[in-house]
Structures are given as C-alpha cells and as structure tokens.
Amino acid sequence: MAVSPMITYEQQSDPSPSDTKQLPLRTTSVSSLQDAAIAATQQAQDFAERLNEETRSKYVKDKKLGEGTYAIVYLGHLSRDPSSLVAIKKIKINTEFRDGLSMDAIREVKYLQELSHPNIIALDAVFSSKNQNLNLVLEYLPLGDLEMLIRDTNGIQYGTAEVKAWMGMLGRAVWFCHENFVLHRDIKPNNLLIGADGEVKLADFGLARSFSDPYRPMTCQVITRWYRPPELLMGARFYSGAVDVWSVGMVFAELILRSPFVPGSTDVHQLEMICEGVGTPAETNWPGVTSLPGYVSFDKRSLGARDRNYFVSRFGTAGPIGVDLLMSMLALDPRKRCTARQVLEHKWWSVEPQPTDKQDLPKKGGGMEKMGEDLKRRGGEVDDSRSERVARKLDFGAR
Amino acid sequence: MILLNEDDIYRSSTQYKFWSFTLDSLSSLRNTTNTLAANGVREAVLQQKQKSAGVGNIEDVTIDCLTVEEEQKLVGFYCVKAMQLADFCDFPTNVKVRLVPSCPFAYQIADVSRAAQATAVQYLKRFYLSNSPMTYHPKEIMRSAVFLSTKTENHYTSLRSFVAKLPKTTADDILAPEFLLTQGLRFTFDVRHPHRALEGGFMECLAIARGQRGELLKNTMMRIGSSEHWKKGAAKDTDQLVARIQGAHGRAKDTLKTSALLTDVYFHYTPSQIWLSAFLLADQPLTEFFVESAMPANSDMKQRLVNVLRGCAKMLSASLSADPGDAEMKELMEIDKKLYKCRNPEKIDLVSMNKAAKREGGQEGELDEKVIKKRKLEREQKADDVFGPPI
Numbered sequence: 070m071a072v073s074p075m076i077t078y079e080q081q082s083d084p085s086p087s088d089t090k091q092l093p094l095r096t097t098s099v100s101s102l103q104d105a106a107i108a109a110t111q112q113a114q115d116f117a118e119r120l121n122e123e124t125r126s127k128y129v130k131d132k133k134l135g136e137g138t139y140a141i142v143y144l145g146h147l148s149r150d151p152s153s154l155v156a157i158k159k160i161k162i163n164t165e166f167r168d169g170l171s172m173d174a175i176r177e178v179k180y181l182q183e184l185s186h187p188n189i190i191a192l193d194a195v196f197s198s199k200n201q202n203l204n205l206v207l208e209y210l211p212l213g214d215l216e217m218l219i220r221d222t223n224g225i226q227y228g229t230a231e232v233k234a235w236m237g238m239l240g241r242a243v244w245f246c247h248e249n250f251v252l253h254r255d256i257k258p259n260n261l262l263i264g265a266d267g268e269v270k271l272a273d274f275g276l277a278r279s280f281s282d283p284y285r286p287m288t289c290q291v292i293t294r295w296y297r298p299p300e301l302l303m304g305a306r307f308y309s310g311a312v313d314v315w316s317v318g319m320v321f322a323e324l325i326l327r328s329p330f331v332p333g334s335t336d337v338h339q340l341e342m343i344c345e346g347v348g349t350p351a352e353t354n355w356p357g358v359t360s361l362p363g364y365v366s367f368d369k370r371s372l373g374a375r376d377r378n379y380f381v382s383r384f385g386t387a388g389p390i391g392v393d394l395l396m397s398m399l400a401l402d403p404r405k406r407c408t409a410r411q412v413l414e415h416k417w418w419s420v421e422p423q424p425t426d427k428q429d430l431p432k433k434g435g436g437m438e439k440m441g442e443d444l445k446r447r448g449g450e451v452d453d454s455r456s457e458r459v460a461r462k463l464d465f466g467a468r
Numbered sequence: 469m470i471l472l473n474e475d476d477i478y479r480s481s482t483q484y485k486f487w488s489f490t491l492d493s494l495s496s497l498r499n500t501t502n503t504l505a506a507n508g509v510r511e512a513v514l515q516q517k518q519k520s521a522g523v524g525n526i527e528d529v530t531i532d533c534l535t536v537e538e539e540q541k542l543v544g545f546y547c548v549k550a551m552q553l554a555d556f557c558d559f560p561t562n563v564k565v566r567l568v569p570s571c572p573f574a575y576q577i578a579d580v581s582r583a584a585q586a587t588a589v590q591y592l593k594r595f596y597l598s599n600s601p602m603t604y605h606p607k608e609i610m611r612s613a614v615f616l617s618t619k620t621e622n623h624y625t626s627l628r629s630f631v632a633k634l635p636k637t638t639a640d641d642i643l644a645p646e647f648l649l650t651q652g653l654r655f656t657f658d659v660r661h662p663h664r665a666l667e668g669g670f671m672e673c674l675a676i677a678r679g680q681r682g683e684l685l686k687n688t689m690m691r692i693g694s695s696e697h698w699k700k701g702a703a704k705d706t707d708q709l710v711a712r713i714q715g716a717h718g719r720a721k722d723t724l725k726t727s728a729l730l731t732d733v734y735f736h737y738t739p740s741q742i743w744l745s746a747f748l749l750a751d752q753p754l755t756e757f758f759v760e761s762a763m764p765a766n767s768d769m770k771q772r773l774v775n776v777l778r779g780c781a782k783m784l785s786a787s788l789s790a791d792p793g794d795a796e797m798k799e800l801m802e803i804d805k806k807l808y809k810c811r812n813p814e815k816i817d818l819v820s821m822n823k824a825a826k827r828e829g830g831q832e833g834e835l836d837e838k839v840i841k842k843r844k845l846e847r848e849q850k851a852d853d854v855f856g857p858p859i
Contacts, residue, residue, distance in 0.1 A: 102486070102598055103497055116504070117598045117652040167639075168619075168627040169646045175619050179657040185480050195655035200826055201647045203655070249477060278622055282583075282664075287622075 124196040128206055130157055134441025139173060139275075142441040145206070154209040155193060158444050159202050173275035174203055180251050180274045181205070188242035190262060190272040210272075211265055212432050213439045215320070216258035219327055225431045229386055232324045233417070234424035235261075236317075238269035243317055244409040246271075247310040250280045254291040256316035258323060262443055267427035272443065280309070289363075292316055294339050295329050299350055300403050302340050304363030311403035314412065318398030325384050340365060347399050348374030355402035374401060390417045478738060482656035487594055489735050497597055498536050505600030505812070506533040512814045533810045534602055538803045543596045545792065545800050546606035547589045547730055553614050554585035557625070557633055582663060582725060588617035589729040590659045595652040603812045604648065611637065612645040620657040644822035659734075662724055662743035669743060670717040673758060677709045685761060692753045712754065719750035727787030737780045744773075745780035 102116070130143045134156070145157040160174045181192035191208040198204055215235060218225050239261060246253050254276040262270050276291050286306035292298070298315035300308055322330035331346045333339025344350075344367045350358045354374045358364060380392045387395060394417045400406040407415070418424075478484055489497070513529050534542070591613040592606065599609075611634065618624050627639050650657075679686045690703045697719065703709035723746035728734070733742050748755040756774060763770050792800065815821065 103493055103500075115599070115603070116501075117648075117654070120654065121651055169615070169643045170619070170650060172619060172624065175657060178655055179620060182482050182656050183480070183658050197647065197651060197655075201822075203650075248472065281622075 121196050124194050125198070125204075127194065128155060128157065128196075134438055135445045136441075137445030139171075140445045142444045144209070144441075154211075156207045156209050156440055156444060158205040158207055159198070160205065161202065170203070176277050177274045178203065178205065180277045184246065184249060184251065184274075186242060186245040187268060188238045188270055189245065190270045207272075207444065208264070208270070210262040210270055210440055212263035212267070214259045214263060214443055215261040215269065215324075217433050217439065218263075218431060219258055219323055221433060222327055225433060227431050228422075229388065229391065230422040230425045231430055232321070232387065233391075233422065234427060234430055235269055235324060236321055237418065237424050238427075239271065239317055239320060240409065240412045242269075242271040243310075243313050244413050246277075247313070247409045251277055252280060252310060253277050253313050253316075255293060255296075256313055256320065257293050257296045258320055259443060261320070262440065263432070267430040267432065273446065281307070294336065295319065295332050297339065298403065299340065299343050299401055300361065302336055302343075302363065303350075303358070303361040303365070305361055305403075308403065310409055311406045314398050314406050314409060315403075317409075317412065318395060321387075321395050321398065322384065325387055337365070341367065343401075346375070348401055350401045355405075358402070388417075388420065390415075390420050393417070474740075478660070481660060482654075482658060483660045483734075484738075486654055486656055487735060491736065494597075494732065494735055495536075498540070501596075501598055501600055502534070502536045502539060505602045506531075506810075509533060509602050509810055509812045512812050516813055531810050532806065534600070534803065534807060538806070539596070539601050541800065542601050542803050542807065543592060543606055544730055546610045547592050548792070549607075550588045550592055550610045550614050551585050551729070553610070553634075554588055554617070557614070557618075557630065583661065584614075584617045584621040584623040586661050586663070586725075586729055587621050587659045588614045590734055591617060591649065591653060593732075593734070595649055599648075599652050601807060602810050603815050604645065604818070605807070605811065605816075608641065608818060609645050609649060611642055612649050615642050616646060616649060616657075638819075640819045640822075644818040647822065647825075648818070660739050662728060662739040662746070663721075665739050666717070666720055666724060666743040666746065669747065669758065670713065673713045673717075673754070674710060676758075676761065677706060677713055679706075681761075688761075689754075689757060692757055695751050695753050698751060698754075712751070716747060716751035716754055720746040723749060723784055727784045731783050731787045733780055733783050736783070737776075741776060741780050742784075745777045745784055748774075748777050748781050749784060 102120070127148055128145050129148050129151075130145045132144055134142045134144050136142070138161075140161060141159045143157040143159065145155045147153040147155070160171070160177075166172075178192070178195055181190070182195070185191070190210065192205055193208065194206040196204050196206070218227070239256075243253065243256065251274075253271065253274065255273055256271070260271065260273045262272050264270055278287065281287050284307075287308065289301045289304050289306055289308075292301060292312060296316040296319045298312050301312060319330055331339065331342040333342045348354065349367050350364075351373065352359055359366075377392070377396065380396055381389065384392050384395055394407075394412070394415045397407040397415075398412065510529060510531055510533075513531060517529060588610075592610060595609060595613070596606070615627065615630055618630070627642060631637050631639050631642060675681055676685050676689050690709055692702065694701045697715060698712050700708065700712075703712060720743065724743065728742055728746060733745070737745070744755060744759065747758070755777070756770075759773055759777075760770050763773075
C-alpha cells in the first residue's frame with residue numbers, strides 16, 4: 070500500500086508498452102490507440118475497426134480442430150511466421166443466447182485479458198471476423214490435458230515427483246487467479262492443458278468471476294460435480310477462493326489414485342460420496358453447516374471427518390507431509406480449508422522428492438485435435454464419453 | 469521467483485496497458501478522432517448529394533461539424549444519462565419486493581449497482597476516445613453500454629426485462645451497437661474502480677481511530693486540526709474522531725460516484741490515487757496524516773504523492789455537474805441541434821447496419837429452424853475462406 074500509488078504514477082506519466090516488459094510475466098505487444106489513429110488518418114477509417122483488422126491480419130486460420138455448441142476451434146499461425154502456431158477459438162454468437170454477447174464469452178475474454186501467468190493459458194489477441202463473431206487467439210498447447218495422462222494407466226507411468234511438479238504448476242495458477250480476485254470455478258483435470266514444454270496451463274474461464282462484494286450472493290451452480298465442494302452442493306451463495314482449493318485437492322487425489330476420488334452420479338450422490346470419502350459435515354466439524362439452504366443430514370452413517378490414518382492408507386504415496394497438504398485442501402469447513410497461498414507455502418514442496426523438471430514430465434501427445442476438443446467446451450460441460458457427470462444446466466442469470 | 473506487488477498487478481491490467489494516457493496523448497487522440505469523424509461526415513454527405521444530383525455536379529460541401537469540446541460535453545451529458553439509466557434499472561418501484569429477500573442490506577445493493585453504473589460510464593468514455601458522436605450518437609451507444617455493463621459486472625438482467633424498462637426501445641436497438649461498442653473497447657471489459665479501495669482506507673482509518681494500530685498513532689490522529697469540512701478542531705474523544713472519518717468517507721464516496729466518473733481521472737490516475745484524492749478533497753489534513761502513517765519514516769515519498777493527489781483532486785473539482793442546470797441544458801440542446809446537421813448519414817441506422825454486417829458474414833441467426841442448415845452453410849463457406857469474403 071505504501072509504495073503503491075507513487076511508483077505507478079511514475080510509470081504512468083509516460084505509459085509505453087516497454088514499461089510492462091520489466092514484469093516477470095508474459096507480455097504481449099500492445100498497439101496503442103495513438104498509433105492506430107495516425108494510420109487511420111491516412112486511410113479515413115474508423116480506427117477501432119482498423120486496430121481490429123490489424124490484429125486479424127496478424128493471424129492465419131488453418132484447419133478446424135473441433136466444434137462444439139459454444140465455439141469452433143481452429144489451428145492457426147502467425148502470418149509472418151508460419152512455424153509459430155496458435156489456437157483460434159471462434160465463439161459463436163447469436164445461437165441460443167438471444168441477449169447479445171454471451172456470459173461465458175464475456176467471462177472468458179474479460180479474465181484472460183487481465184491474467185498473464187506462465188500457468189494460465191495465454192490470450193494473445195482478440196479480434197472479430199466480418200460476421201461479428203469473436204475470435205480468441207490462444208497459445209497453442211499440443212500435449213493434451215492432465216486427464217489423458219491420469220487415465221492412461223497402461224501407457225503412462227509417474228510417481229510423486231511428477232505429481233508434485235503438476236500440482237505446483239496448478240497451485241501457482243490458482244494462487245495467481247485469487248491474488249487477482251478471480252474465482253475460476255471450473256478446475257478439473259481436463260481444463261489443465263499441457264504445453265509443448267510440459268508446462269501445465271489452466272484454461273476455460275467461462276465460469277470465472279471476480280470475488281463478490283460482502284452480502285452479494287453468487288450462484289452455487291458452478292464447478293463440474295466431481296470437483297464441486299460440499300458448501301456449493303449444499304447451496305451456499307456466499308463463498309470464496311476455498312471452492313477452487315477444494316477442486317485442486319480433488320485433482321491432487323485423482324493424480325494419486327489415477328481415477329476420480331469421489332465420482333458422484335447426482336448431486337445427492339456426490340454429497341454421499343464426500344461423506345464416505347472425506348467425512349460427514351456436521352456442526353462439530355463445520356459450525357453453521359446445518360443452516361445452509363441445501364443442508365442434508367447424513368446422520369445414519371455419520372463418520373465425522375475421516376482421520377489421518379484413513380488418508381494415509383489411501384494417499385500414502387504422497388508421503389506423510391503430502392497427505393497433510395491434501396487433508397488441508399479437503400477440509401469440509403471452507404473456513405478451515407487452506408488458501409491458495411497456504412498451499413504454495415506448504416512444506417511438502419521443500420521435502421523430498423523434488424518436483425520433476427517440466428521437460429522431463431511424461432507426455433502423451435494429445436495433439437492438436439485434443440486441444441480442439443478441450444477448448445470447444447462450454448464451462449461445466451464434459452466430454453460426451455463421460456456424460457454421466459454432466460453438470461446441471463447453469464443458471465447464468467443468478468447473481 | 470516471481471515477486472508481485474499491487475503495482476505489478478496493476479501494470480498488467482488492460483486499464484493500464486490500453487486505457488492510461490498522458491494529458492497530451494489523450495488530447496491529441498481526441499483531436500484525431502474528431503478530425504477523422506468530420507472528414508467521414510463530409511465525404512458521406514458529398515456522396516449522397518452526388519447520388520441525388522447526378523454524377524459530379526457537386527464538388528464540395530461545407531458542414532459545421534462539432535468541435536472536440538462540444539463532443540466532450542455531449543458525451544459527458546450522456547454519461548450522466550447512463551448513470552441515471554443504471555440507477556433506474558436497479559431501483560424499480562418494487563425494489564423492496566424484488567431485491568430485499570436475496571440481499572438483506574439495502575446499503576450494499578446500492579454499492580453493487582454502483583459498480584455496473586461506474587463501468588457503463590467508463591465504457592462510454594473509452595468508446596468515445598476512438599469514436600465521435602457525429603458517427604455514433606451517444607444516446608444509442610449509452611443504452612448498450614449500460615446493458616453490457618450489467619453482463620460484465622455480474623448484474624445481468626435479461627434483455628427482455630431491460631428493454632421493458634425503456635421507452636420506445638426494442639431489443640435490436642440495444643444489441644445492434646453492442647458489437648461496435650466491444651470493438652471500440654478493444655475487447656477489454658475489466659474496469660478497475662476506486663470504490664473498494666476507499667472502503668478499505670475507511671476501515672483502516674477507523675482501526676487507527678479506535679486504537680487498534682497503537683495508542684501513539686491514535687493520539688496523533690486525535691490532534692489533527694480543522695479542515696474545510698471539519699470545523700471542530702482536534703477531536704475530544706473517539707466518537708468525535710469516528711464521526712469526522714465517517715463524514716470524510718461519505719463526501720469521498722459522493723465524489724467517486726460523480727466527478728470521478730465524469731472527469732478524465734480514470735485515464736490519468738490509478739484507482740488508489742483516485743480514492744486518496746477524493747479523500748483529500750473531503751478532509752485534507754486527515755488524508756495527509758493517513759498517507760504519512762502508511763509511508764516509511766523519513767521518506768520523500770509523502771510529499772511526492774501528495775503532489776500527485778493534488779493534481780488529481782484538481783481534476784476532480786473541475787467536473788461537469790451530475791445535475792446540469794438550465795444554462796448548461798440550453799448549451800447541450802444547442803450542441804444536439806448542431807449534431808443533427810452533422811451526423812454521418814451512413815451510420816445512423818445501426819439496426820440495419822448490424823443486420824447487413826451479419827448477412828455479409830454469412831450468418832443470419834434469425835430463426836431456430838435454420839440454425840442447423842446455417843451452420844452447415846457456414847462451415848462450407850469457412851472451408852473456402854476462413855476469414856469471410858474479401859474486405
């Protein structure tokens with residue numbers, strides 16, 4: 070706080086794109102409005118339009134990688150460098166949603182424009198094509214997603230060092246979102262794409278939103294069911310980054326087990342599985358839980374919270390300290406769950422084994438088609454092959 | 469190791485990268501926009517006249533175009549209108565029935581709608597940096613800006629109910645300019661406001677006043693003398709000190725609701741600088757004390773910062789009125805009359821323009837039954853020419 074206004078002002082007195090380059094973050098070149106204005110003067114043209122055309126001409130669309138209800142994904146490349154590949158996600162406008170630009174498109178563009186981090190998929194540019202469809206130029210991530218690696222139990226072998234490397238990258242991505250007051254609200258293995266260098270990148274911000282103001286309710290119909298925390302399943306309308314941390318914990322568990330930890334088939338079943346796998350929410354371990362609007366009593370086979378021995382027996386390969394971290398991410402009471410920052414500060418990262426270097430992590434290929442599949446989905450949607458866990462219809466109108 | 473502080477985060481924001489300017493760069497940008505638009509109007513009018521009068525009979529036309537200042541006044545007026553519209557949409561007469569059950573604190577609802585309102589105004593101001601009212605009338609863009617802001621600020625109401633609140637407005641009227649608007653905004657929807665920061669500063673001041681930051685700091689705060697709005701001198705007790713802070717907070721909040729939105733401060737200053745400047749206007753000695761308490765001892769930063777804040781405060785004081793008087797209204801009417809004669813005739817019918825643009829792109833999106841066929845058609849077209857027909 071003390072230095073904040075001062076330094077920013079010095080920078081701002083002469084804002085130039087080069088200022089941003091001193092950041093240890095991804096930077097993209099920024100064409101200024103002034104430059105476009107000068108160019109536009111020579112061509113007597115709207116310069117917002119000119120900027121858009123300039124951006125559009127920087128990229129060439131190649132073949133189509135995938136098409137969903139929400140978007141079509143193309144492989145593309147830079148016009149001046151055909152070897153520099155990108156994915157172009159063309160958002161379909163005016164299909165189902167009659168109210169102009171859809172909420173998922175707005176959310177995705179709004180947040181990806183602001184978040185520049187090595188572990189968050191980079192949005193290089195946005196432009197519109199002639200028919201007024203939005204095109205998102207995203208970094209090309211050809212090595213599939215984390216779910217593919219988890220599922221391929223025959224082809225892919227990995228151990229704790231690899232899990233630690235992936236979890237570290239996921240943890241940093243989520244920490245960065247929360248540091249920027251953004252909730253992702255759809256963390257799951259197939260939203261974790263893998264770059265050519267093995268770097269894990271959090272993608273699909275179609276359900277993201279800023280932290281709410283006090284007393285301002287949010288929708289609880291977010292996060293794909295298997296990764297949805299108990300407070301959302303019980304209808305909590307006021308929540309925090311803790312919802313994302315639960316999802317991260319579920320990804321951690323799934324990386325170790327190599328199958329989803331609590332794959333419920335309905336919301337009620339999901340809660341039952343959480344009671345079974347993590348513990349039964351009750352006033353003793355989660356003060357106030359009984360007053361949540363969707364609270365269901367599971368007293369009959371109440372287990373309370375699962376103890377440490379149980380977790381060690383199932384997740385022992387992560388080591389005792391790894392189990393501590395997992396348990397703190399899967400605390401039933403969101404107020405007791407660790408924050409994204411606490412995840413990164415955990416001592417698990419400094420004990421043996423050291424995380425595997427990203428270039429040595431197991432790879433599966435995946436290829437461009439897989440990226441097309443991953444990007445075309447709408448938030449909360451799952452692959453057809455796994456339709457048993459399709460999320461409920463999302464209520465975007467809920468505040 | 470990546471070390472981040474607030475400044476790093478702010479510098480990676482689109483508000484800093486795309487929407488921050490020096491005084492000179494902002495004014496030259498506005499001049500260019502105005503010149504471009506005026507040329508566009510002349511050309512379009514000339515073409516129209518040539519068409520109706522036969523080929524080449526008319527060589528030039530003189531049109532009295534708006535000046536940059538007139539454009540600014542007009543946009544400013546519609547910023548006020550946008551605020552009123554956002555207010556009106558959020559506070560229907562049945563506010564108690566509709567809003568209170570889900571949100572028990574009426575005061576908080578007001579804060580929430582403020583975010584959408586403030587964002588709508590900034591959208592308008594950003595849009596008119598690269599567009600002129602002569603090309604797109606702010607009255608039409610304003611409605612779309614308010615609607616878009618309800619979507620980007622998690623305040624979404626369906627278009628149908630939004631339109632129902634507006635007189636003589638169709639859904640097409642709102643949607644037609646949306647694309648132009650998003651393009652003018654360079655597809656950046658995030659606006660960083662000073663409102664939350666003010667609340668944080670307010671809470672921090674209260675904590676100091678209540679002794680939660682140590683007796684020493686509290687006693688120094690008690691001793692702060694009178695200011696323009698606080699005539700009672702040093703505080704006699706905690707209650708009086710709290711009252712002083714609350715008064716300053718209330719005035720600063722009003723400044724953020726009005727002049728901070730209507731002036732250019734968002735283009736020149738950071739959110740922290742804006743709220744501190746609003747606080748400075750509300751109670752200067754209190755703000756200076758607060759700034760000093762947050763700085764390391766023996767730093768020359770305080771004076772430098774206060775100088776920056778004074779510049780921002782000066783800009784805030786020179787705001788257009790949020791409630792224009794008769795003389796101002798008369799001037800605005802004159803400008804609007806003048807605009808009537810210098811509008812770009814090609815860009816008046818936005819609804820038809822929008823439909824034409826979509827047809828041109830090979831997508832109509834009119835009827836449900838046609839969607840499947842349309843997609844197939846679209847795919848075939850795309851296979852030939854991924855970027856649509858030549859420009």
